Amino acid sequence: MKIAIAGTGYVGLSNAVLLAQNNEVVALDIDPKKVELINKRISPIEDKEITEFFQTKDLNLKATLDKEEAYKDAEYVVVATPTDYDPITNYFNTKSIESVISDVIKINPKATIVIRSTIPIGYTERIKKEFNYKNIFFVPEFLREGKALFDSLYPSRIIVGEKSTKAEIFANLLRDGAFKETIPILFMGNTEAEAVKLFANTYLAMRVSFFNELDTFAEMKNLNTKEIIEGVCLDPRIGMHYNNPSFGYGGYCLPKDTKQLLANYTLENIPQKLIEAIVDSNTTRKEFIARRVLEKEPKVVGVYRLIMKAGSDNFRSSAIFDVMEMLKPFVKLIVYEPMAKGDEVEGVEFVSDFDEFIEKSDVILANRIDENLEKVKDKVYTRDIYSRD
Numbered sequence: 001m002k003i004a005i006a007g008t009g010y011v012g013l014s015n016a017v018l019l020a021q022n023n024e025v026v027a028l029d030i031d032p033k034k035v036e037l038i039n040k041r042i043s044p045i046e047d048k049e050i051t052e053f054f055q056t057k058d059l060n061l062k063a064t065l066d067k068e069e070a071y072k073d074a075e076y077v078v079v080a081t082p083t084d085y086d087p088i089t090n091y092f093n094t095k096s097i098e099s100v101i102s103d104v105i106k107i108n109p110k111a112t113i114v115i116r117s118t119i120p121i122g123y124t125e126r127i128k129k130e131f132n133y134k135n136i137f138f139v140p141e142f143l144r145e146g147k148a149l150f151d152s153l154y155p156s157r158i159i160v161g162e163k164s165t166k167a168e169i170f171a172n173l174l175r176d177g178a179f180k181e182t183i184p185i186l187f188m189g190n191t192e193a194e195a196v197k198l199f200a201n202t203y204l205a206m207r208v209s210f211f212n213e214l215d216t217f218a219e220m221k222n223l224n225t226k227e228i229i230e231g232v233c234l235d236p237r238i239g240m241h242y243n244n245p246s247f248g249y250g251g252y253c254l255p256k257d258t259k260q261l262l263a264n265y266t267l268e269n270i271p272q273k274l275i276e277a278i279v280d281s282n283t284t285r286k287e288f289i290a291r292r293v294l295e296k297e298p299k300v301v302g303v304y305r306l307i308m309k310a311g312s313d314n315f316r317s318s319a320i321f322d323v324m325e326m327l328k329p330f331v332k333l334i335v336y337e338p339m340a341k342g343d344e345v346e347g348v349e350f351v352s353d354f355d356e357f358i359e360k361s362d363v364i365l366a367n368r369i370d371e372n373l374e375k376v377k378d379k380v381y382t383r384d385i386y387s388r389d
Helices: 010-019 032-039 048-056 067-071 095-107 123-131 148-153 165-177 190-220 225-233 254-267 274-294 319-327 354-360 371-379
Strands: 002-006 024-028 061-064 076-079 084-086 091-093 112-115 136-138 158-160 185-187 300-304 332-336 363-365
Touching: 002 010, 002 067, 010 024, 010 048, 010 076, 010 148, 010 165, 024 067, 032 061, 048 148, 067 095, 076 095, 084 254, 095 112, 095 123, 112 165, 123 136, 123 190, 136 190, 148 165, 158 165, 158 190, 165 185, 190 225, 190 254, 190 274, 254 274, 274 319, 274 363, 300 319, 300 354, 300 371, 332 354, 354 371, 363 371
Parallel strands: 002 024, 002 076, 024 061, 076 112, 112 136, 158 185, 300 332, 300 363
Antiparallel strands: 084 091
């Protein structure tokens, strides 16, 4: 079976690799460098399993810049293009998805379109009517950056927003590419599947916020955060996972998904308190971190890494950016980030030499710590306990 993948970010590329084990996969992207790297079997993203598969597996995978080559004769077109939510306009930008749908209908009007990008609740049914095209359904992804292929190989569940033969076939394609033997598969309506995605990510954001606020309390009361967390999390209903304090949740999904879900409540006047609190809590945490750093009265604050979390190569919506904006009016900021180009933050000096960075910094702000910071622990301000997540 030929399958086209539109977009080769961490969702699109992990799907392409998973499905290319058993099918002909053509991945479409607008970036010539990414296309070239994929065709050379070099992963353009930080993902251990994708790198391993590129080196060891015989994958039927080709990347292209040509829409016609990608979509022609494909039975399924998987849409994994980026979307984003603007909280000021209450508008979720889905233009990239509509562009793909329009191209597919022109080039291959028999194809089944599977949306895996994050979208608003109610989007799929609306877009089916707008394009007068019934062959579209939503399949949410639950992938972690840096672990996207691993999560595809060992999925917690497969959720498909349609109850049909085509939906069953696609679910089986995902299952057949996975290594996990028993995978729950749920078929439901598109709108229910969209709600599952946003509610799941908002719950995860709530969990991050809960342990961050626990840590705020412990720091202000001069208590041992780790001891409290372990005492709380040994309750099997809570569990010892996803509990590492941070400067706030960030990345591709949690910030925009929580705000999008909140917009669904507020625009339709649905009563809520918790969803709004989850969004607000993230800002409160960043303000607290900035205040604690300023209390140390540094002249120069060195920011160690811009990445969202350990094992990621993504800076997008990283919590550290908001903390930096809060600090900017009061201190000089310098940044050590080997993966940066040096223009990611306006008015901030990027230092490429680590020893120089240490020497110049009065306080080193680190969302996540690693062995590089061992020798300068006395300068480091972090809330990281477990060096993970």
